[in-house]
Amino acid sequence: MYYEAIIFDLDNTLLNFELCERQAILGTLETCAISLDLHGITETNFLQVYETYSSQYWRQRNVFTPNELIKMSYESTLAELNIKTEKISHLGQIFWQIFNHSSFMEPNVYEVLTVLARSYRLAVISNGLVSAQLPRMQAAGIDHFFEEVVVSEAIGFAKPSPEIFNHALSKLDLTPAQVLYVGDSLNHDYAGATQVNMDFCYYNRKNQNLSQEVQPKFIINKLLKLLELVK
Structure with missing residues (x-):
């Protein structure tokens, strides 16, 4: 894909x-x-x-x-x-x-973003406050990887609302079929991506069991495995 x-x-x-x-x-x-x-x-x-x-x-x-x-x-x-x-x-x-200046990252984030940025346009969709999310990305040193950062507070819609996903797609000028969304929340990320027919990669960071009704396109428990899926 x-x-x-x-x-x-x-x-x-x-x-x-x-x-x-x-x-x-x-x-x-x-x-x-x-x-x-x-x-x-x-x-x-x-x-x-x-x-x-x-x-x-x-x-x-x-x-x-x-x-x-x-x-x-x-x-x-x-x-x-x-x-x-x-x-x-x-x-x-x-x-x-x-x-707002905390910078704890998930394992291997910088390495994964460095590799992906060579081949893909990268963006973020986040529920939260602009005053918190953007400075934290800067503190972690990852803000420069992303072409667009869409924060719910700024646009008035939050995940899983399809509006926030459609807003990001509009900013990128892409269709859902051209994008993979990666997130850890079934209620916010999976539900939202599914509503707009966007492929979803579930970052199952705590190795939770999924019900049969939940069927992400991909499931990973380490971000490094994302590189194997999209290389």
Whole structure:
């Protein structure tokens, strides 16, 4: 199968979102001189509580700003764990300063992009904030590989909406048949690519079992294997 372009998801396909977020969550505490050890709390415990509140609050992202959502997540976590700080108003701002410059990549990303860029046009479709996604790509040193970077915040549509995929195709002036899409999410990436009849390569980074109804064109568990598919 010959493709003109390969489009990638960003988080947990090229960049490791969990590690980027972990660095920001714990780095914010360190910057604010909040010691978990002094309160007898492990990093794992703090992260578990934080993630519980964060997932709840981010469902309200149409109501609150990103700064407010992060601040609310910290407030609830610190309250539950009985940790007091006078710097609560700065936590959201500090989090984003750290997160927006985090650069943890999935294994072999730079090598894979270097090889693919010799033969294919490359692009990114990402759900997220422009202020977070673009600086993180720059921090990782991979931004120069991509002809187009389409971020949901900028166009008002998010995956799996077909509009965001069609927008990327329009920017590239290509048809779905000319593009392979690579991503780690069945709900966002696979569902969206399928709606526009774009071939999909599932980056099964955690080796999850798939139901029979899910049938990506390709399945890989290492990005290096992508080179074998499209060489």
